[in-house]
Amino acid sequence: MSRADLANTTCAISRAVERVGDPWILMILREIFLGSRRFDEFQRHTGASPHILSQRLKQMCADGILTKRAYSDHPPRYEYVVTEKGRDLWPMLVMLKAWGDKWLARDGSVTLTHKACGHEMQPQLICPDCGEPLEARAVRATIQPDLAEEREKRKLGETK
Numbered sequence: 001m002s003r004a005d006l007a008n009t010t011c012a013i014s015r016a017v018e019r020v021g022d023p024w025i026l027m028i029l030r031e032i033f034l035g036s037r038r039f040d041e042f043q044r045h046t047g048a049s050p051h052i053l054s055q056r057l058k059q060m061c062a063d064g065i066l067t068k069r070a071y072s073d074h075p076p077r078y079e080y081v082v083t084e085k086g087r088d089l090w091p092m093l094v095m096l097k098a099w100g101d102k103w104l105a106r107d108g109s110v111t112l113t114h115k116a117c118g119h120e121m122q123p124q125l126i127c128p129d130c131g132e133p134l135e136a137r138a139v140r141a142t143i144q145p146d147l148a149e150e151r152e153k154r155k156l157g158e159t160k
Helices: 012-020 023-033 039-046 050-062 090-104 145-155
Strands: 066-072 077-082
Touching: 012 023, 023 039, 023 050, 023 077, 023 090, 039 050, 039 077, 050 066, 050 077
Parallel strands: none
Antiparallel strands: 066 077
């Protein structure tokens, strides 16, 4: 399966990876959540080339993750603001950060502080009903019929 095929699968993970699985998109998201809004800030903090950065910002705007807003008419200048759809990516980014802190950390990373209580925190998944922390072994994933059929076709060498 090619990367282009990911967008057309039944699996939500595959479709999400096709949209936001690019390293430059993740770096732009990091910068958005750290307060960057302007092209030059993204370029300076990510190290992305102007061409790549321009492509990814256009893609993120087209996908509704960011919105482009003028902040100057003469000369025309724009900033990028995260949308609700983009804000919904924050937990994924924070969990990726937590994994990196545990397995790849070096001193000088970003710390997260809960504004309400002022305590430094480590993100974790919690069951919304019982409040228990969730780990992979504590959750059952049930494959729905459409995905099961797609997986079987792929196993047999057919494509959807």
